[in-house]
Amino acid sequence: MFRKKTVRDIAIEGRTVLVRVDFNVPIHEGRVADDTRIRATLPTLTYLLEHGAALVLASHLGRPKGRPNPAFSLRPVVEPLAARLGRPVQFATDPAGPDAQAKAAALQPGQVLLLENTRFDPGETRNDPAFAQRLASLAQVFVNDAFGTAHRLHASTVGVARYLPAVAGFLLAKEVETITRLLEDPARPLVTILGGAKISDKIKVLHNLLPRAERLLIGGGMANTFLAAQGYRLGASLVEAQARETAIALLETYGEKIVLPVDFIVADRFAADAQTRRVPVSEGVPEGWMALDIGPETVERFAPFIREAGSIIWNGPLGVFELAPFARGTVAVARLVAESPGFSLVGGGDSVAALHQAGLADRIDHISTGGGATLKLLAGEPLPAVEVLEDKP
Numbered sequence: 270m271f272r273k274k275t276v277r278d279i280a281i282e283g284r285t286v287l288v289r290v291d292f293n294v295p296i297h298e299g300r301v302a303d304d305t306r307i308r309a310t311l312p313t314l315t316y317l318l319e320h321g322a323a324l325v326l327a328s329h330l331g332r333p334k335g336r337p338n339p340a341f342s343l344r345p346v347v348e349p350l351a352a353r354l355g356r357p358v359q360f361a362t363d364p365a366g367p368d369a370q371a372k373a374a375a376l377q378p379g380q381v382l383l384l385e386n387t388r389f390d391p392g393e394t395r396n397d398p399a400f401a402q403r404l405a406s407l408a409q410v411f412v413n414d415a416f417g418t419a420h421r422l423h424a425s426t427v428g429v430a431r432y433l434p435a436v437a438g439f440l441l442a443k444e445v446e447t448i449t450r451l452l453e454d455p456a457r458p459l460v461t462i463l464g465g466a467k468i469s470d471k472i473k474v475l476h477n478l479l480p481r482a483e484r485l486l487i488g489g490g491m492a493n494t495f496l497a498a499q500g501y502r503l504g505a506s507l508v509e510a511q512a513r514e515t516a517i518a519l520l521e522t523y524g525e526k527i528v529l530p531v532d533f534i535v536a537d538r539f540a541a542d543a544q545t546r547r548v549p550v551s552e553g554v555p556e557g558w559m560a561l562d563i564g565p566e567t568v569e570r571f572a573p574f575i576r577e578a579g580s581i582i583w584n585g586p587l588g589v590f591e592l593a594p595f596a597r598g599t600v601a602v603a604r605l606v607a608e609s610p611g612f613s614l615v616g617g618g619d620s621v622a623a624l625h626q627a628g629l630a631d632r633i634d635h636i637s638t639g640g641g642a643t644l645k646l647l648a649g650e651p652l653p654a655v656e657v658l659e660d661k662p
């Protein structure tokens with residue numbers, strides 16, 4: 270259940286609404302290379318415009334470190350956004366300075382103003398109250414629809430909510446609601462799949478998911494550390510020596526739920542043109558070689574759990590999927606998740622990229638737009654930008 274007010278719970282007609290969106294899009298040669306994040310905000314923006322609001326849109330883009338830098342300007346977003354909204358979009362050359370103030374003050378209902386990158390001001394990432402107040406002074410209502418930055422304690426995500434009535438947009442509400450429901454009341458069995466490089470980045474996620482899930486399938490570099498802790502030979506594979514105790518403790522408590530790889534694709538170098546072969550985990554990784562993907566028998570072992578899942582949560586690639594020879598395990602698991610009748614949630618940039626690569630994205634029930642924010646929710650931690658929104662009565 271999402272316990273915060275949304276745009277449906279607040280009067281907006283005739284008011285100017287400051288919307289924190291996530292327009293942190295990839296820019297190549299001054300153009301937006303992928304407008305997924307722009308499209309994701311359209312339901313909220315359209316709703317507000319149709320209900321008589323004027324919009325001031327705030328976002329960050331990249332890491333300009335508190336100074337104006339044309340390489341991180343949001344100006345390239347103006348045109349694709351205007352095309353999607355079907356109306357003109359004005360642009361303020363500063364995030365909350367004189368140009369933003371003048372243009373926001375002149376806005377009429379139905380008009381849209383995009384502010385320059387909030388991180389051009391050093392007050393943004395410091396959550397400086399003076400900057401938050403200047404942002405707030407541009408509007409009468411604050412709507413946060415930026416799930417991707419909801420784990421950040423910044424002026425435009427948290428600080429500004431102190432000075433304006435603050436509610437959630439549809440994207441933020443849907444993300445939090447979907448992930449929370451999967452944690453609190455999932456259709457069973459709940460099967461979780463974790464990959465990626467390291468255990469240490471996801472210890473809290475492991476501790477939060479293991480008690481709730483029927484199964485945890487582990488691949489990627491993460492699995493190496495578990496297997497090394499069980500005494501298997503890992504050669505030159507990525508293994509986190511300092512996470513050994515954690516791995517042993519998790520295996521002791523949750524051993525029956527944890528499903529580890531039974532074979533690997535190993536390589537003599539970390540490269541796309543490396544020599545490769547399949548080895549059973551029981552045989553171990555040859556000296557000097559490294560495990561860079563799960564093998565086909567592991568996919569077979571994972572398959573029935575994924576097919577029979579009531580719900581699936583997947584985060585992190587199961588191998589070095591950026592290099593084609595080591596993408597097969599991740600793509601095979603992506604296909605199993607897409608084909609499973611269970612409700613599927615996929616989060617994290619890499620697993621989502623793998624789904625797009627395999628052309629399977631439209632067969633997933635919920636693809637999360639957040640990386641860090643998704644992990645934080647999966648770890649059972651509150652998101653600061655959600656906490657500050659008004660509660661539903």
Ligand code: AMP
Binds near residue numbers: 465488
């Ligand atoms: P994360 O950000 O923790 O989800 O980690 C993603 C990264 O883990 C990707 O860049 C993968 O290339 C990497 N990764 C996955 N499997 C392995 C592996 N077996 N060895 C080394 N890196 C891996």
